[in-house]
Each structure stands twice: as structure tokens, then as C-alpha cells.
Amino acid sequence: MQEKLKEIYDPQKFRKDGHDLIDLLADYLENSKKIENKEVLEFQSPDKMYQKWNQEKFQSLKGMEFYKAMIDDCTNVHHRQCIGHQISPPAPTSALASLVSAFMNNGMGVYEMGSSPTAIERLVVEVFAKAIGYDNAAGGFLTSGGTLANLTALLTARNLYKEKNIWEEGSRNRKLALMVSDQAHYCVDRAARIMGLGKEGVIHIKTNDQFQAKMESLEEAYKRATDEGFEIFAIVGSAGTTSTGSYDPIEQMGSFAKEKNIWFHVDGAHGGAVVFSEKYKTLANGISLADSVIIDCHKMLMAPAILTTLIYKEGNKAYQTFSQDAKYLLQQHEEEQWYDIALRSFECTKEMMSIKVYSIINEHGEGAFNDFVTRLYDLGDVFYELINERKNFRLATKPQANILCFQYYQEGMDDVRISKMNEEIRKQILQEGQFYIVKTQLNGQTYLRTTIMNPFTTKNEFVSLLNKIEKIGSQMT
Numbered sequence: 001m002q003e004k005l006k007e008i009y010d011p012q013k014f015r016k017d018g019h020d021l022i023d024l025l026a027d028y029l030e031n032s033k034k035i036e037n038k039e040v041l042e043f044q045s046p047d048k049m050y051q052k053w054n055q056e057k058f059q060s061l062k063g064m065e066f067y068k069a070m071i072d073d074c075t076n077v078h079h080r081q082c083i084g085h086q087i088s089p090p091a092p093t094s095a096l097a098s099l100v101s102a103f104m105n106n107g108m109g110v111y112e113m114g115s116s117p118t119a120i121e122r123l124v125v126e127v128f129a130k131a132i133g134y135d136n137a138a139g140g141f142l143t144s145g146g147t148l149a150n151l152t153a154l155l156t157a158r159n160l161y162k163e164k165n166i167w168e169e170g171s172r173n174r175k176l177a178l179m180v181s182d183q184a185h186y187c188v189d190r191a192a193r194i195m196g197l198g199k200e201g202v203i204h205i206k207t208n209d210q211f212q213a214k215m216e217s218l219e220e221a222y223k224r225a226t227d228e229g230f231e232i233f234a235i236v237g238s239a240g241t242t243s244t245g246s247y248d249p250i251e252q253m254g255s256f257a258k259e260k261n262i263w264f265h266v267d268g269a270h271g272g273a274v275v276f277s278e279k280y281k282t283l284a285n286g287i288s289l290a291d292s293v294i295i296d297c298h299k300m301l302m303a304p305a306i307l308t309t310l311i312y313k314e315g316n317k318a319y320q321t322f323s324q325d326a327k328y329l330l331q332q333h334e335e336e337q338w339y340d341i342a343l344r345s346f347e348c349t350k351e352m353m354s355i356k357v358y359s360i361i362n363e364h365g366e367g368a369f370n371d372f373v374t375r376l377y378d379l380g381d382v383f384y385e386l387i388n389e390r391k392n393f394r395l396a397t398k399p400q401a402n403i404l405c406f407q408y409y410q411e412g413m414d415d416v417r418i419s420k421m422n423e424e425i426r427k428q429i430l431q432e433g434q435f436y437i438v439k440t441q442l443n444g445q446t447y448l449r450t451t452i453m454n455p456f457t458t459k460n461e462f463v464s465l466l467n468k469i470e471k472i473g474s475q476m477t
């Protein structure tokens with residue numbers, strides 16, 4: 001045996017490196033929480049970052065020195081001033097489970113390549129189904145992200161449409177389409193195009209001033225589309241939208257879909273987790289009417305990326321998404337083989353995702369999800385009040401969730417100038433590195449966008465951020 005291979009798999013080296021690495025990460029977590037730690041990220045341009053890591057000095061770093069230097073150049077998602085994207089500061093217990101998944105590397109496609117995590121995956125799905133309000137007929141699985149989960153659910157919807165097996169027969173010469181609001185995440189549009197529906201296959205529902213789908217527009221667009229010969233096989237509701245965290249009228253959309261006998265899918269990648277919050281779950285009222293729901297665990301449920309739960313109201317429908325047989329792997333499925341997950345999932349091999357969610361429930365109780373979601377949505381309200389009472393700030397809309405979009409402006413400026421100024425403010429904030437916030441386009445204008453993802457963020461950080469924006473903005477005029 002080559003010495004090199006022995007060294008790679010040396011248990012003692014692994015033990016030592018593992019201890020050192022956990023110490024490094026625990027120090028990092030401790031440091032992230034310190035008030036005096038001001039830096040969320042040290043921004044460098046992509047080219048500069050590449051040049052830095054292309055140097056001998058950095059490439060010669062090994063072990064903990066390497067990890068330390070690499071982590072220093074990452075965005076610190078555990079930092080209280082990291083309020084940009086919708087990504088969890090992962091719960092340490094979930095990150096440890098992630099390491100176990102990476103190390104055990106059971107591929108999960110078939111039962112014997114992941115027996116215990118397969119059983120645990122079923123338990124995790126049951127927790128989600130119950131929170132949604134589904135009965136025992138529900139079922140589902142975990143998959144690699146909201147984008148893939150939405151595509152998978154929509155493929156199921158299309159395959160079950162009018163009991164035609166499109167998976168086998170194709171959909172030539174048919175004008176199939178789905179309906180979704182103009183604020184939906186771009187992955188729904190992408191899913192439609194992947195399914196061969198083309199641009200025309202996405203029929204947009206207009207939104208109101210809170211960026212929620214308008215029922216009148218849904219009804220009117222549905223009529224127009226069907227008059228034009230489109231076959232609508234799915235309606236998608238957002239709970240909530242990516243840009244502003246707005247919840248579509250889920251109950252009404254669900255009832256409309258039922259009336260027309262169309263599949264109703266809820267994209268709850270961000271805000272579906274609200275079903276775990278006693279205080280806020282009414283935002284997603286009617287979610288149990290959905291034929292399928294997705295919820296990202298790496299967004300609002302403290303798990304490391306990437307991990308999404310796809311739950312079907314009638315779990316057995318998921319077996320009809322892919323009716324193709326991979327004979328070397330899967331048995332003929334005369335009856336459901338819930339334990340061979342690749343029958344239903346897009347992935348063949350996937351991570352042992354279930355343990356990342358289960359570890360949180362197991363260690364901290366399901367109530368942890370209630371605490372996390374409720375705290376973040378409460379903070380959304382706190383930040384809203386602060387912005388609302390400040391002169392020279394305006395919100396895109398009153399937030400329903402933990403996502404806030406707003407602009408700094410000066411009296412007399414037109415919208416174009418305000419957009420430009422906010423672009424510039426965001427750029428400067430990114431380069432300074434004390435806060436991480438992002439931007440978005442709404443009604444053709446640039447807004448600063450913040451997503452409060454850290455339960456340890458407080459009013460103080462919001463005040464400092466607004467002061468900073470005000471300072472940068474006032475120097476620009």
C-alpha cells in the first residue's frame with residue numbers, strides 16, 4: 001500500500017485535525033457574537049481574490065492555517081450584522097450532522113445505501129406534513145434545494161395532468177402552461193422552460209402594492225389563457241416571495257385551483273417555515289389545500305445548505321413523477337417503495353440530508369423552529385418601525401416576514417436618481433464590510449434589501465445600519 005494512501009485515511013490524523021477544526025469553528029462562532037467584532041466580510045474583487053489564492057504564500061498554507069485563512073475571506077453568516085441573503089446561520093448541531101453525512105457518505109438512492117437516514121427522512125417529512133396540516137396520506141422527501149424541489153413538484157403536476165403520461169408520451173402539439181405571480185422566484189420560470197413550456201408557458205398573475213398575487217388577475221389571466229387554448233396544469237403560490245417576503249393569498253388560490261381541478265403548488269422555500277411559528281402561521285393559511293409544498297431548511301430552519309423538504313398532500317403521487325425504471329438500482333415498483341427514495345427524487349445519489357434537520361429536532365426539540373422563525377419575523381417588525389419613523393427613508397411595502405426593502409432618498413430627487421444613489425450606497429456598504437446587505441429591483445427601481453436571518457441581531461444593529469446609510473447617502477448629495 002502506498003504511504004500516501006495510508007496517510008490520507010489515518011484515523012489519528014483525522015482525530016487531531018477534527019478536534020482542531022471544531023476548536024477553530026467554535027472560536028469563530030464565539031467571535032461572531034462579540035459586539036466589538038465589526039467585520040462581516042472583507043470584500044475583495046473576484047480577480048483580486050483569485051490572485052491572492054493563486055499565490056505560493058496562500059497555497060502553501062496547510063491544515064488549520066489553510067482553514068483559518070479561507071474562513072477569514074468568507075462572509076460571516078453568524079454575524080449579527082449579516083442581514084443580506086436568505087441563508088441560515090447554521091445551528092452547530094446541524095453542521096456536525098453535515099460532517100457525519102459527508103463522512104458516512106451513504107448515497108441514499110436506495111434503502112441499503114442509507115438505511116437509518118432513510119427512516120429518519122420519513123420521520124422528518126412527517127414533522128413537516130403535520131405542521132402544514134396534512135393528514136396521514138401525505139408523504140415526501142428531502143432534496144437539493146428549492147429550485148430542484150419546485151421543478152420536481154411541477155413535473156409531478158404535469159405528469160398527472162388529465163391522467164396523460166407526459167413522461168412517456170411527451171407533450172408535443174399541446175399548449176401546456178402554469179400560472180404564478182410576477183414576483184415568483186426565477187426558478188419557477190426556469191422550471192417551466194426546462195419542461196419545454198417555453199416563455200409562453202408561464203402565465204403571470206399581477207401583484208398588488210404588497211407584492212401579493214391578485215385574485216382578479218388570476219381569474220382574468222386564467223380565462224384569457226384557456227380561451228387561447230392553453231392547458232393550465234398548475235398554479236403556484238409563493239409563501240413568501242423572494243424580494244419582499246410577501247405571502248400570496250394561499251387559501252384563495254388553493255380554492256380556485258380546486259374548483260378548476262388544477263394542481264396547486266406552494267413555493268414556501270423562504271416563508272413556508274412559518275407553519276412552525278405559533279404566532280405567524282396564519283400568514284400561510286390554506287397551505288394544506290396545496291397538492292405540494294416545498295420548504296427550504298437552509299433558509300429559515302437553521303440547516304446548512306442545501307436542503308429542501310418537498311411534501312405532497314397525497315404522498316403516493318410522488319411515485320408518478322418519474323415513471324422510468326433504472327433496473328440496475330431499483331426493483332419494479334408494484335407497490336410504493338418509500339424506502340428507495342430515488343424513485344421519487346431527482347437525485348440518484350444525495351447527501352444524508354435528513355440527519356441535518358433531525359439533529360436539530362432531536363437535540364433542541366421541534367419548538368426550536370417556532371423560536372427561530374418567530375424571533376426573525378418579530379425582528380422584521382422592529383426594523384420596520386425604525387425605518388418607518390426615519391426621515392429620508394421609504395419602504396417598498398410593510399413587511400410580512402423578515403425581508404425588508406427600502407430606499408434612502410433626499411427631497412426633490414427623482415426615482416432614477418434615488419435608484420442610482422441606493423446602488424451606490426449598497427456598493428459602499430459591501431466594500432466597507434461592517435454590514436452585509438443586498439439590493440433588489442422592484443417596479444423598475446433599486447431598493448436596499450435586508451433579510452434578518454440571525455436571531456441574535458438586535459435593534460442596535462438596525463440603528464447602526466440606518467445611521468451608516470444616512471451618512472453615506474448624505475455625503476452623496
Ligand SMILES: Cc1ncc(COP(=O)(O)O)c(C=O)c1O
Pocket residue numbers: 086144145146147148185187238240241242267268269270296306308
Ligand atoms: C421563494 C423562493 N423559491 C425558490 C428559491 C430557490 O431556492 P434554492 O436557492 O434553495 O434553490 C428561493 C431562493 O431564494 C426563493 O426565495
